[in-house]
Amino acid sequence: MIKEFRIRTTKSREVVDITNRVSECIKGVKEGICMVYVPHATAGLIINEFEPNIASDFVAFFEKLVPKAGWKHNVIDDNAEAHLKSGLVGPHALMPVSEGRLVLGTWQRIILCDFDGPRDRRVVVMVR
Amino acid sequence: MIKEFRIRTTKSREVVDITNRVSECIKGVKEGICMVYVPHATAGLIINEFEPNIASDFVAFFEKLVPKAGWKHNVIDDNAEAHLKSGLVGPHALMPVSEGRLVLGTWQRIILCDFDGPRDRRVVVMVR
Amino acid sequence: MIKEFRIRTTKSREVVDITNRVSECIKGVKEGICMVYVPHATAGLIINEFEPNIASDFVAFFEKLVPKAGWKHNVIDDNAEAHLKSGLVGPHALMPVSEGRLVLGTWQRIILCDFDGPRDRRVVVMVR
Numbered sequence: 348m349i350k351e352f353r354i355r356t357t358k359s360r361e362v363v364d365i366t367n368r369v370s371e372c373i374k375g376v377k378e379g380i381c382m383v384y385v386p387h388a389t390a391g392l393i394i395n396e397f398e399p400n401i402a403s404d405f406v407a408f409f410e411k412l413v414p415k416a417g418w419k420h421n422v423i424d425d426n427a428e429a430h431l432k433s434g435l436v437g438p439h440a441l442m443p444v445s446e447g448r449l450v451l452g453t454w455q456r457i458i459l460c461d462f463d464g465p466r467d468r469r470v471v472v473m474v475r
Numbered sequence: 476m477i478k479e480f481r482i483r484t485t486k487s488r489e490v491v492d493i494t495n496r497v498s499e500c501i502k503g504v505k506e507g508i509c510m511v512y513v514p515h516a517t518a519g520l521i522i523n524e525f526e527p528n529i530a531s532d533f534v535a536f537f538e539k540l541v542p543k544a545g546w547k548h549n550v551i552d553d554n555a556e557a558h559l560k561s562g563l564v565g566p567h568a569l570m571p572v573s574e575g576r577l578v579l580g581t582w583q584r585i586i587l588c589d590f591d592g593p594r595d596r597r598v599v600v601m602v603r
Numbered sequence: 604m605i606k607e608f609r610i611r612t613t614k615s616r617e618v619v620d621i622t623n624r625v626s627e628c629i630k631g632v633k634e635g636i637c638m639v640y641v642p643h644a645t646a647g648l649i650i651n652e653f654e655p656n657i658a659s660d661f662v663a664f665f666e667k668l669v670p671k672a673g674w675k676h677n678v679i680d681d682n683a684e685a686h687l688k689s690g691l692v693g694p695h696a697l698m699p700v701s702e703g704r705l706v707l708g709t710w711q712r713i714i715l716c717d718f719d720g721p722r723d724r725r726v727v728v729m730v731r
Contacts, residue, residue: 378477380510380603380636380731382636382697382699384697384698384699384706385708386707386708386711387708388651388708388711389710393562393565394562394565395558395561395562396548396558398548398551400547400548400551400555401546401547401558404547404548404555404558405559407546408541408559412668413664414667418656418663418664419656419657419659419660420652420654420657420660422656423654427656427657430652430657431660431661434651434661434714435563435649435664435691435692437565437650437693438698438711439697439698440565441510441512441697442566442567443477443510443512443599443601445477450512450514452513454515454517455514455515455516458562471699471706473699475508475635475636475731507731508638508729508731521691521693522644522693522694522695523644523689523690524644526679528678528683529674529675529676529686532674532676532683532686532687533687533690536669536674536687540668564691565693568693568695569638569640569695569697570694570695571605571638571640573605578727580642580644582644582645583642583643583644583694586690603636603731
């Protein structure tokens with residue numbers, strides 16, 4: 348099974364809880380490995396808690412982790428920092444599907460990280 | 476195939492080699508993608524060497540990477556740092572199963588990272 | 604399907620675009636989850652843009668992220684830094700295969716990171 352949906356981000360750096368959208372995609376699937384995937388080089392996916400404070404902390408954390416200036420790619424396009432974050436975080440998040448549901452812990456949500464928004468972002472969901 | 480086991484961690488920050496437990500789970504499986512998964516938002520999984528020195532280095536490295544203080548989530552629950560580490564590391568580790576065995580290099584072990592222990596941690600193993 | 608190829612790196616720290624090699628491996632596969640995997644504890648895989656400037660930025664970024672000195676593992680083998688980078692980045696990169704092709708965005712390439720070269724590196728490709 349492969350499905351796709353789109354998310355419109357609204358800020359230059361934003362984290363968006365996409366768990367419900369992924370859950371809709373896997374309806375009718377009983378068991379398998381679910382891969383959520385963004386075909387983008389300045390976005391990424393993480394799995395973690397999502398409430399406004401920790402969401403804001405994740406954005407701040409990635410800002411601290413990757414300095415804005417001093418990158419060679421910035422002479423081509425001024426978004427090296429977004430590529431470095433995306434490379435580190437990765438474009439995929441995986442979890443089991445069991446008994447027709449995503450296996451997620453109490454505090455786990457699937458979170459799209461846009462490091463270079465606002466943009467339209469594609470999210471691909473595949474279960475095998 | 477989906478199986479589950481539990482690990483009791485004993486420290487606030489701890490890395491545990493769970494390779495043998497995962498190997499037991501995949502007995503009888505000939506070939507596939509093996510996903511090891513922890514349904515937790517303050518733990519994670521890595522694949523790397525495991526001996527006491529590098530184990531201790533990994534704990535120290537994550538401490539350096541994520542400052543303890545200054546996070547908004549800490550007004551709710553004083554473990555933002557553990558969430559940020561978990562989000563970065565991720566709750567899954569994957570490797571091939573081939574000829575009935577996990578495909579791991581000489582120095583690769585599957586390592587559970589508890590960033591907010593001691594706790595009982597669930598580990599889910601799925602092969603497809 | 605499981606296949607393997609080798610890459611000879613030429614520098615102590617190097618990033619190599621292996622997308623075309625992976626594409627060759629998946630010929631004849633129509634749909635599935637593709638896992639690219641390196642059975643090594645001082646290398647890793649990322650998915651991101653690949654042009655000379657950002658390639659050099661990734662090498663510099665990992666150097667900044669992980670200090671060279673101060674690790675206990677260095678009394679055994681002077682490459683703790685390479686293990687820490689490899690543990691953080693991870694040995695796997697995944698993407699969908701759909702209609703016989705790797706689902707990669709315009710700027711996404713599959714990149715092998717050697718943190719302790721030059722070496723011969725094995726790359727395993729499995730689709731399920």
